[in-house]
Amino acid sequence: GEDVEQSLFLSVREGDSSVINCTYTDSSSTYLYWYKQEPGAGLQLLTYIFSNMDMKQDQRLTVLLNKKDKHLSLRIADTQTGDSAIYFCAESPWTAFTGGGNKLTFGTGTQLKVEL
Amino acid sequence: EPEVTQTPSHQVTQMGQEVILRCVPISNHLYFYWYRQILGQKVEFLVSFYNNEISEKSEIFDDQFSVERPDGSNFTLKIRSTKLEDSAMYFCASSSFTGEYNEQFFGPGTRLTVL
Numbered sequence: 001g002e003d004v005e006q007s008l009f010l011s012v013r014e015g016d017s018s019v020i021n022c023t024y025t026d027s028s029s030t031y032l033y034w035y036k037q038e039p040g041a042g043l044q045l046l047t048y049i050f051s052n053m054d055m056k057q058d059q060r061l062t063v064l065l066n067k068k069d070k071h072l073s074l075r076i077a078d079t080q081t082g083d084s085a086i087y088f089c090a091e092s093p094w095t096a097f098t099g100g101g102n103k104l105t106f107g108t109g110t111q112l113k114v115e116l
Numbered sequence: 117e118p119e120v121t122q123t124p125s126h127q128v129t130q131m132g133q134e135v136i137l138r139c140v141p142i143s144n145h146l147y148f149y150w151y152r153q154i155l156g157q158k159v160e161f162l163v164s165f166y167n168n169e170i171s172e173k174s175e176i177f178d179d180q181f182s183v184e185r186p187d188g189s190n191f192t193l194k195i196r197s198t199k200l201e202d203s204a205m206y207f208c209a210s211s212s213f214t215g216e217y218n219e220q221f222f223g224p225g226t227r228l229t230v231l
Contacts, residue, residue, distance in 0.1 A: 004158075035222075042120065042207060042222035043159070088159065103149070103172055104220060106159040 002026040006089055006107035013115050018076040020110045022089030025070065032065060033104065034074045035088040043088060046074075076112075084114045118142045120223035122208050128229045129198055137193045137226045139208030148191045149209040149220060150183065152176070159207065165191065198230045 003025045012018045024032070030051050035043040049056045049063045049072070056063045062075040076083055089107040121140045129135050141148050150162040163173040165183055182194045191210075195202055205227050209220040 040224065042224045043209075044222070045219050048219070090159075103161040103164055103174075104151075104159075105161065106151075108158050 002091065002105040004089055004091055004105055004107035006087075006110045008108060009111050009113070011113045011115060012079050014079060014081060016079055018074075018079045018083070018112055018114075020074045020076075020087050020089075020112065022072040022074075022107055023070055024072065024089070024091050024105075026091060026093070026105070027070070028093045031092050032063075032072050033090040033092075034061075034063065035090060035106075037086045037088065037109065039085075046087075079112075079114050081114045081116065084112055086111050118221075120208055120210055120221050122206075122223035122226050124226060125224065126227045126229070128231065131200055131230055132197050135195050135198055135228065137195075137206050137208075137228070139191045139193070139223055140189050141191055141208065141210030142212075142221055143189070145210035145212045145221070147171075147211045147220075148183075148185070149211075150193045151207045151209065151222075152204040153207065153225075154201075154204040162193070162206075195228075198228075200230050203228055203230045 006022045031048055033048040034046045036046050037043050047058050047061050047063055049065050054065055060077045064073045072089055086109040088109045090104040092102045092104050123138045148165040151159050153159045161174050163177045163183055164171045180196045184192050205225045207225045208223045211220045
């Protein structure tokens, strides 16, 4: 079945770049996502990438996809204390029939701690 | 900005009791989901619901679980006879039919504690 793996913790200094890594196993994964979870809040979609792309940039966020190695990364430039949260990698297939109403398979989440 | 809401935020119950977790999805969304996260473990898919029926369910979603959309706004998850291992954070999510990527909007979760 599908499996998504992430490292559990990352600590960076404010102003540095953070890189959170993820590997997945499902070769039919079509969309890959990064979600952020702050304490007491739900999962918030940060960005996503379609599997025919290698890179996507959105302001301070850069997503890199190595489809051959099934490796996804999220780079946060100029990391701020407000970026401290748990970051989840997730994947889903896409079927034309459901128009995208498919389950997400999540990783364990990476706890990002930003120190002053 | 529209958001998914869930009630209660924390539910404590005795083993064997029935619980109903409630969710109000975003109003124009068509797909509804339940996920759960046992402490320290991954967020796991339970069930998806579309057009008033279950479209997909996981192995976790056995006969003890059921979902319902009793009116035009609520989406509920019922656990008939709770077990200790049902203790988890339960997340509701909803998404619209975009024809593109599946952006699921998540609620803040209900923490279920089974004693």
